[in-house]
Amino acid sequence: MRCLIVTQNESLYLPNSFAVVCRELGADICGIVSAPAMSTHGGAFRGFWRHLRLFGLGGTIRMVSRLVGAKLRDRFTRPGKDGPFYSIPAVARAFDVPYFDVDRLSGDAFFDILDELNPELLISISCPQIIGKKIRARFPKGCINVHGAPLPKYRGLMPAFWALKNNETTTAATVHDLESKIDNGAILHQTPVEITPDDTWDSLVRKTKASGARGLVEVVRQIEQGTETRRENRDEDATYFSFPTAADRKEFRKAGRRFL
DSSP: OOEEEEEESSSSSSSSHHHHHHHHHGGGGGEEEOOTTTTTTTOOHHHHHHHHHHHHHHHHHHHHHHHHHHHHHHHHHOOBTBBBOHHHHHHHHHHOOOOOOOOSSTSHHHHHHHHHOOEEEEEEESSOSSOOHHTHHHHHHHHEEEEEEOOOTTSSOOOOHHHHTTOSSSEEEEEEEOOSSSSSSSSEEEEEEETTTOOOHHHHHHHHHHHHHHHHEEEEEEEEHOOOOOOOOOOGGOOOOOOOHHHHHHHHTTOOOOOO
């Protein structure tokens, strides 16, 4: 089964998850397409400003330092299939998966890729752009997404932040069908993820990404065999969260939570 992954070229949390998926699914991955990060949230400058207000000056400096370090390591590292990986393109090279950058998933360049690769299943992993009906209709095996929350709870943005702020003791990684509304498709797989007292936003994101990668591999194999099962992602049980405000950050910190 030919699977196409759509994502963003994020350097800190995604590469190891992608390595798990590519290692396990192998030739089933016919391509990886990256769209610009923050493209649906007002542009790069606005996105940076929002993250500065969220992480604070010290946290933002640490995050920027990590990003710069990852980019430098990526430039001077040519990993094999065992890593270490510091970018999505590096994972693609290691596993001989075609990699593409596009500005817009709604643009001609992306549809040219679909024509070339003829994929059957679309996999969204931290994709920053809306995947519309015209795109979804191109995939006979469907379109699925990985979300780091126990859907239908915590639909929306930054679920790890909200789970910590709300003093949850568990969260989850969910694989679900992509539909027209955010995070509302039927649930194919959900794995609980424990939240420990010393978890930070950073550590919890890493845990949910790793769990999501394992769940995704299982779902893809089930779809290939025709054994997948679905359960309802009930709107009446849903909660939705947007990007945190300064007041949310203050409450997060007051609860004793840390970002890094």
